[in-house]
Amino acid sequence: MSIVEETRKALLQLFPEQAAAEAEAEAAAEAGAAAGAEADTDATAEDTASTEEAGEAAGGEETAAEPAAPAKEEGPAEEGPRENGVLVTDHAARGTHLDVLCDPDQVVEAAGIMDEAGFFLEAITGVDWIKEDRMEVIYDYNQMGPDPCRVVVRTFIPRANPEIPTISEIHPGANWHERETHDFFGIKFQGHPYLEPLLLPEDADFHPLLKDFTP
Amino acid sequence: MGTEKVPSSIVHFAELDKLLNLCRANSLWPMTFGLACCAIEMMCTGGSRFDISRFGAEVFRPSPRQSDVMIVAGTITRKMEPGVKTLYDQMPEPKWVIAMGNCAISGGPFKFKGNYNVVEGADQFLPVDVYIPGCPPRPEALLEGIMTLEEKITGKRRWPRRQPGQVTG
Numbered sequence: 001m002s003i004v005e006e007t008r009k010a011l012l013q014l015f016p017e018q019a020a021a022e023a024e025a026e027a028a029a030e031a032g033a034a035a036g037a038e039a040d041t042d043a044t045a046e047d048t049a050s051t052e053e054a055g056e057a058a059g060g061e062e063t064a065a066e067p068a069a070p071a072k073e074e075g076p077a078e079e080g081p082r083e084n085g086v087l088v089t090d091h092a093a094r095g096t097h098l099d100v101l102c103d104p105d106q107v108v109e110a111a112g113i114m115d116e117a118g119f120f121l122e123a124i125t126g127v128d129w130i131k132e133d134r135m136e137v138i139y140d141y142n143q144m145g146p147d148p149c150r151v152v153v154r155t156f157i158p159r160a161n162p163e164i165p166t167i168s169e170i171h172p173g174a175n176w177h178e179r180e181t182h183d184f185f186g187i188k189f190q191g192h193p194y195l196e197p198l199l200l201p202e203d204a205d206f207h208p209l210l211k212d213f214t215p
Numbered sequence: 216m217g218t219e220k221v222p223s224s225i226v227h228f229a230e231l232d233k234l235l236n237l238c239r240a241n242s243l244w245p246m247t248f249g250l251a252c253c254a255i256e257m258m259c260t261g262g263s264r265f266d267i268s269r270f271g272a273e274v275f276r277p278s279p280r281q282s283d284v285m286i287v288a289g290t291i292t293r294k295m296e297p298g299v300k301t302l303y304d305q306m307p308e309p310k311w312v313i314a315m316g317n318c319a320i321s322g323g324p325f326k327f328k329g330n331y332n333v334v335e336g337a338d339q340f341l342p343v344d345v346y347i348p349g350c351p352p353r354p355e356a357l358l359e360g361i362m363t364l365e366e367k368i369t370g371k372r373r374w375p376r377r378q379p380g381q382v383t384g
């Protein structure tokens with residue numbers, strides 16, 4: 001199994017629904033393997049067109065897995081908000097091999113999984129989605145080596161009260177990244193040992209990278 | 216205050232000043248104050264190809280107490296400003312300041328409407344003697360800045376200014 005696949009399986013611990021749906025899809029595919037070669041390509045999700053056709057043809061179990069199975073593929077124009085889950089992305093296009101969207105209270109667990117899988121933390125940053133009234137916290141993990149793999153973990157927190165648990169217990173390097181993100185966005189990292197300004201003056205009370213900041 | 220005619224063969228005040236200025240100009244000891252990218256160019260100038268040692272300035276002193284000139288090479292952030300001022304105050308007289316690079320002259324690329332953390336120029340809080348524009352200025356530009364400072368101190372330029380198109384040798 002490649003590193004990407006192994007890490008994806010490890011990260012699926014965070015999302016029991018997606019894991020269960022994929023297990024169902026695999027079981028259904030194996031059951032349908034007797035029916036023909038279409039079910040094999042269906043299980044590996046290589047051919048998008050035949051997946052959709054065989055998905056409808058295979059029966060009720062497949063349609064139950066349909067909403068979760070597209071999480072394996074990258075839809076070109078997805079409508080509606082993205083569900084929590086692990087996406088496999090094209091590294092050449094997006095820069096990451098895996099893209100994880102989770103809840104704020106799952107980031108510590110995700111950090112633990114990445115640490116055990118041998119990844120190091122590259123960066124933590126934030127995005128101010130002012131129109132949706134929420135902020136996004138983005139964690140980049142990387143693992144160089146003979147088989148490189150880059151993973152991004154995203155989570156959304158409310159803009160009015162932006163708080164999220166710290167991962168600096170697991171990745172000590174996150175200490176400074178979280179201080180910087182707090183400096184620029186005002187995101188409070190609960191449990192951080194020293195959330196003082198890193199780049200801004202010590203007495204700064206402004207957060208420059210918020211979209212409604214005026215100097 | 217009255218004046219007294221002192222025989223010029225006994226006391227030569229003016230000559231001593233000139234001599235002291237010549238000595239100071241030809242052995243300017245810079246303080247290592249590379250804050251950002253201009254520091255790399257300053258390091259290159261200290262290397263063997265561009266060789267700031269020709270001008271007597273290769274001993275970059277880490278301590279402000281032992282240096283003559285502070286080459287502010289790089290961006291000054293508001294967080295760093297008290298530190299820069301402290302180091303300047305710790306330098307003994309006579310001291311000079313060279314503002315190297317656009318950030319030290321005026322805030323450089325960071326001088327824009329939404330600027331929140333960059334001090335727009337070293338001359339906001341320091342008396343600057345020589346400005347060297349560039350982003351970053353070439354090592355030759357830094358050497359020209361050192362020569363300009365020498366000219367400011369002694370009144371004479373060490374080497375004649377090259378004209379465009381002039382062929383050396």
